[in-house]
Amino acid sequence: MKRTKKERQTELTSRIQENPFVxxxxxxxxxxxxxxxxxxxxxxxxxxxxxxxxxxxxxQTFEDEVRSLPIDEVIGEIxxxxxxxxxxxxxxxxxxxxxQRNHIARGHHLFAQANSLAVALINDDLALTAxxxxxxxxxxxxxxxVISKAKAIRNEGRRTIVEVKSSVGKEVVFxxxxxxxxSSAKKEED
Amino acid sequence: MKRTKKERQTELTSRIQENPFVxxxxxxxxxxxxxxxxxxxxxxxxxxxxxxxxxxxxxQTFEDEVRSLPIDEVIGEIxxxxxxxxxxxxxxxxxxxxxQRNHIARGHHLFAQANSLAVALINDDLALTAxxxxxxxxxxxxxxxVISKAKAIRNEGRRTIVEVKSSVGKEVVFxxxxxxxxSSAKKEED
DNA sequence: ACTACTATTAGTACCAAGTGTTAGTATCGG
DNA sequence: CCGATACTAACACTTGGTACTAATAGTAGT
Numbered sequence: 001m002k003r004t005k006k007e008r009q010t011e012l013t014s015r016i017q018e019n020p021f022v023x024x025x026x027x028x029x030x031x032x033x034x035x036x037x038x039x040x041x042x043x044x045x046x047x048x049x050x051x052x053x054x055x056x057x058x059x060q061t062f063e064d065e066v067r068s069l070p071i072d073e074v075i076g077e078i079x080x081x082x083x084x085x086x087x088x089x090x091x092x093x094x095x096x097x098x099x100q101r102n103h104i105a106r107g108h109h110l111f112a113q114a115n116s117l118a119v120a121l122i123n124d125d126l127a128l129t130a131x132x133x134x135x136x137x138x139x140x141x142x143x144x145x146v147i148s149k150a151k152a153i154r155n156e157g158r159r160t161i162v163e164v165k166s167s168v169g170k171e172v173v174f175x176x177x178x179x180x181x182x183s184s185a186k187k188e189e190d
Numbered sequence: 191m192k193r194t195k196k197e198r199q200t201e202l203t204s205r206i207q208e209n210p211f212v213x214x215x216x217x218x219x220x221x222x223x224x225x226x227x228x229x230x231x232x233x234x235x236x237x238x239x240x241x242x243x244x245x246x247x248x249x250q251t252f253e254d255e256v257r258s259l260p261i262d263e264v265i266g267e268i269x270x271x272x273x274x275x276x277x278x279x280x281x282x283x284x285x286x287x288x289x290q291r292n293h294i295a296r297g298h299h300l301f302a303q304a305n306s307l308a309v310a311l312i313n314d315d316l317a318l319t320a321x322x323x324x325x326x327x328x329x330x331x332x333x334x335x336v337i338s339k340a341k342a343i344r345n346e347g348r349r350t351i352v353e354v355k356s357s358v359g360k361e362v363v364f365x366x367x368x369x370x371x372x373s374s375a376k377k378e379e380d
Numbered sequence: 381a382c383t384a385c386t387a388t389t390a391g392t393a394c395c396a397a398g399t400g401t402t403a404g405t406a407t408c409g410g
Numbered sequence: 411c412c413g414a415t416a417c418t419a420a421c422a423c424t425t426g427g428t429a430c431t432a433a434t435a436g437t438a439g440t
Contacts, residue, residue, distance in 0.1 A: 005416065020248075023397065034418050039399085049398055051241065051425090055211075058247035075298065107319040108265065108305045112298035119297075128329065129297040135321045195387065213426065224389050229428085239427055241396090 003031070009041050020053040075112040076148060083123035084152055084160075089113060091146045098142045105140040110174045114164040117150045118178040121162055126183035130159065134176035144168045150178075158182050193221070199231050210243040250290065265302040266338060273313035274350070277340045279303060288332045295330040300364045304354040307340045308368040311352055316373035320349065324366035334358045340368075348372050 003011070008031055015030075016022060024042070028035040042049070048056070076091030091113045093105050111134060119127045140146060146166050154161040158181055166174035193201070198221055205220075206212060214232070218225040232239070238246070266281030281303045283295050301324060309317045330336060338356040345351075349369055356364035 021245075025397080035398095036419070037417055040417080051244075051397070054241075054248045055244055058210075058244045102316050104316075104318060106306070107309075107322075108298060108302035111301050111305070115298045115301070116296070126292050126294075128294060129326050131323075131325045132297075133321075133323045136319050139318065215426080225427095226390075227388060230388080241426070 005041075008033070009045055012038070012041050013045055013047070016047055016053070020057055021050070023050050075109070075116045076146070078117070078120060081120060083121065085121075086152070087117050087121040087150045089117045089120075089148045091148065093140055093142050093144050093146060095142050103141050105142070105144075107136055110136065110140065110146065110166060111176070113146060113148050114150070114166060114174060114176050115178065117148050118162040118164055118180055121150050121152060122160060122180050122182055124182040128181045129178055130181045131179040132176055134174065136174055138168075138171055138173045140168055140173050146173065148174075195231075198223070199235060202228070202231050203235055203237070206237055206243070210247055211240070213240055265299065265306045266336070268307065268310055271310060273311065274342055275311075276342070277307050277311040279307045279310075279338045281336045281338065283330055283332050283334050283336060285332050293331050295332070295334075295336075297326055300326065300330065300336065300356060301366070303336060303338050304340070304356060304364060304366050305368065307338050308352040308354055308370055311340050311342060312350055312370050312372055314372040318371045319368055320371045321369040322366055324364065326364055328358075328361055328363045330358055330363050336363065338364075 024035045024038045027038045076089040078087060078089045081087040097109045098105050115129055146168055148164060148166040150162050150164045152160055153163050160180045162178040162180055164176045165172055214225045214228045217228045266279035268277060268279045271277040287299045288295050305319055336356050336358055338354060340352050340354045343351050343353050348371060352368040352370055354366045355362055
């Protein structure tokens with residue numbers, strides 16, 4: 001079943017998008033066209049060759065300055081971080097995050113945002129949550145944007161106490177105190 | 191200034207480590223030896239070629255990106271529940287639940303299992319978590335099965351205190367006390 | 381001095397996954 | 411039927427290698 005050129009090119013784009021590791025040859029077989037056609041398509045769509053694509057993906061991670069944690073291991077989007085000091089993230093509550101019955105956000109999503117922010121804050125390869133005391137102050141509904149602020153407030157050797165407050169607008173909806181464990185004691189700055 | 195073979199190889203390893211994007215040619219020029227020598231060194235140290243190195247770096251990130259799926263509706267599978275009394279669920283820790291770096295399960299997944307179990311336990315349309323004090327006792331790794339047991343231990347009008355203990359085998363890995371809020375006071379059973 | 385051994389270099393053939401270019405065919409619309 | 415668009419094919423060249431063979435230099439042992 002042959003597609004038109006346009007259809008093929010749209011699908012080509014998305015296929016390469018979702019799997020950058022695919023070769024022209026594999027694509028040619030999949031679309032039942034010649035490799036040359038695939039190459040022409042890539043030209044027109046200005047999609048670089050396999051090696052360049054892979055290199056690009058590799059460079060992204062490699063040049064990532066955030067040592068403690070890749071950005072996408074975080075629930076919510078980190079918008080500012082000063083390691084071992086403070087961090088801020090935003091999390092947009094969508095339909096999939098709420099109870100169907102009452103449209104209130106499930107607690108674990110708010111927790112996840114706060115927890116992963118606390119982890120991201122710690123300037124250490126191995127940061128784990130040891131304990132936490134949390135409070136869900138107000139229900140959050142779908143469509144709302146939660147801004148979470150984490151602050152390292154105390155160091156006790158391998159433990160760092162992180163305070164997290166999440167708000168919707170001016171309203172605090174969640175607070176928590178996280179007792180974070182790190183693999184090595186924090187180096188005191190001079 | 192020529193180094194010995196051993197010196198060169200140690201430095202070669204670290205140079206490639208800190209910059210996987212370097213070619214044999216560049217290394218040869220840096221060490222003032224022939225490319226062949228560099229290749230022999232790589233053989234001996236079993237360091238793969240440039241493209242394989244880059245591919246490896248890229249695959250890591252790519253897997254990380256794919257992994258960042260949202261938390262499901264129900265976390266863990268509830269295998270037994272007696273409303274307002276106790277509930278049990280199991281949760282199999284998969285690769286997507288752990289930190290790539292150290293393969294330890296991210297805290298919010300364990301929290302999510304416990305929290306949703308606590309919610310499920312409450313015999314009420316509108317059950318919300320108000321507060322929680324939790325403790326991550328032992329790291330959980332991918333492949334392990336976490337069994338979570340929730341028990342309602344006290345009722346205070348619209349509040350129900352639920353105690354949750356999660357274990358892998360006989361080992362307790364997580365405990366928490368959840369202060370649950372319900373829309374109506376608990377109906378006394380007859 | 382002769383031999384053995386290691387380290388290094390050189391050169392060849394080959395590969396994957398391309399680029400760049402030219403040329404030829406097929407198919408469709410007006 | 412003509413010409414445009416789409417597709418295919420073929421060839422030379424590129425990068426960054428592998429795999430293999432052969433040659434050379436230096437050093438130590440006996």
